[in-house]
Amino acid sequence: MFISVPRLCRVLQLTLAVIKPDAVAHPLILETLHEKILENNFIIIRRQDFIWKKEDSEMFYAEHSGRFFYQRLVEFMSSGPMQAYVLARDDAIRHWREMMGPTKVFRARHTSPDTIRGRFGLTDTRNTTHGSDSLESAHKEIKFFFPDFCVDRWMEEEEPLYRTGKVYYDPLKMIHALSIPG
């Protein structure tokens, strides 16, 4: 599947998207979310399965420690497999967050029933997906999941190639790559 060049005229931004254990447990939801990512013109730069220990959850969500939902959250995030993506697109952070909808599932169901959380979320904790909320957190969170991925280097060396070159989707690996010239 080739992405045409004119569509990719604005600078690409990276974000981290996580499909949480509640969604990964349901293959059809997982497949639908992957399709949604593709339909929304995200370029999938990395995609990997993860199973967290409780300590990983505690580290990732340290900013929420002390909140009433913290224990529930860290236990849930280490309760089963999840999938993390590094996604590229213009305005990727905002766009993915808009697709997810409100954090609180009960609110999402009322105000934004067509969003990911509105459709698939189970509870405010088991809310299907996560997405970085700023450039700074995207850097931090991508590094947390993919320590060998350097956002700054990718922006400098690869972003112009993905933006102006031909990009293809590898259906086996379920990620995008730059096409080999010729």
Ligand code: CMP
């Ligand atoms: P996420 O976008 O991953 O960021 C922090 C997570 O904390 C959030 O999704 C929810 O899973 C969880 N969370 C936030 N607010 C609440 C809440 N009020 N009750 C339970 N869990 C919450």
